[in-house]
Amino acid sequence: MDLYAGVGYFTLPYLIHGRAKHVYACELNPHSVEALTRAITRNKIEPGRCTVIHGDNRLPSVYRQFLRVADRVNMGLLPSCEEGFPPAVEALSARGGVLHVHGTIADNKTIEAEWAEKCRLRIQSLLETRDGGCDANDSAWQVQHVLCAVRTCVLGIMDNFVSTVCRCASFTWST
Numbered sequence: 001m002d003l004y005a006g007v008g009y010f011t012l013p014y015l016i017h018g019r020a021k022h023v024y025a026c027e028l029n030p031h032s033v034e035a036l037t038r039a040i041t042r043n044k045i046e047p048g049r050c051t052v053i054h055g056d057n058r059l060p061s062v063y064r065q066f067l068r069v070a071d072r073v074n075m076g077l078l079p080s081c082e083e084g085f086p087p088a089v090e091a092l093s094a095r096g097g098v099l100h101v102h103g104t105i106a107d108n109k110t111i112e113a114e115w116a117e118k119c120r121l122r123i124q125s126l127l128e129t130r131d132g133g134c135d136a137n138d139s140a141w142q143v144q145h146v147l148c149a150v151r152t153c154v155l156g157i158m159d160n161f162v163s164t165v166c167r168c169a170s171f172t173w174s175t
């Protein structure tokens with residue numbers, strides 16, 4: 001699932017090089033949606049492998065189109081993708097998966113760790129209140145792995161951005 005697909009910076013490599021079976025690509029901007037749709041055709045990607053969803057991923061009418069479909073959710077919105085946490089958690093399949101959280105923060109280990117922990121807590125709380133719920137004491141529901149990687153941002157206005165991978169492995173439903 002590419003929650004902020006733009007013109008396909010992540011969606012296209014997932015499909016072409018990443019051997020993704022299927023990508024759900026959500027994007028708000030109609031011009032980007034058009035460019036992405038054209039790029040899918042020009043790269044000869046079978047139409048059945050990509051579902052392009054035009055809309056605001058925060059709206060239930062939009063995120064209902066990708067409930068429980070994903071084993072990986074990319075959230076490439078800067079400077080923060082926090083508003084995308086609820087739809088991202090809703091998109092994760094019952095087996096769990098990986099959330100790629102992007103954000104811009106200072107290049108400082110303490111700040112980075114605090115930011116990662118804040119993300120982890122928010123995601124954990126969303127998992128616990130998700131429809132069907134989860135048992136907070138069940139270790140299978142915990143965010144199991146957080147990896148921070150600092151990269152130089154292509155936008156000159158920012159020194160760097162941090163991509164955190166919150167791994168939420170093997171969920172079990174409590175219902």
Ligand SMILES: C[S@@+](CC[C@H](N)C(=O)[O-])C[C@H]1O[C@@H](n2cnc3c(N)ncnc32)[C@H](O)[C@@H]1O
Nearest residue numbers: 004005006009026027028029055056057058076
């Ligand atoms: C920084 S761009 C990233 C695009 C692509 N992931 C990339 O790395 O090039 C963010 C994209 O998210 C879209 N966007 C922002 N808020 C959105 C929302 N609530 N729902 C869907 N798309 C959104 C913007 O229109 C923009 O194309």
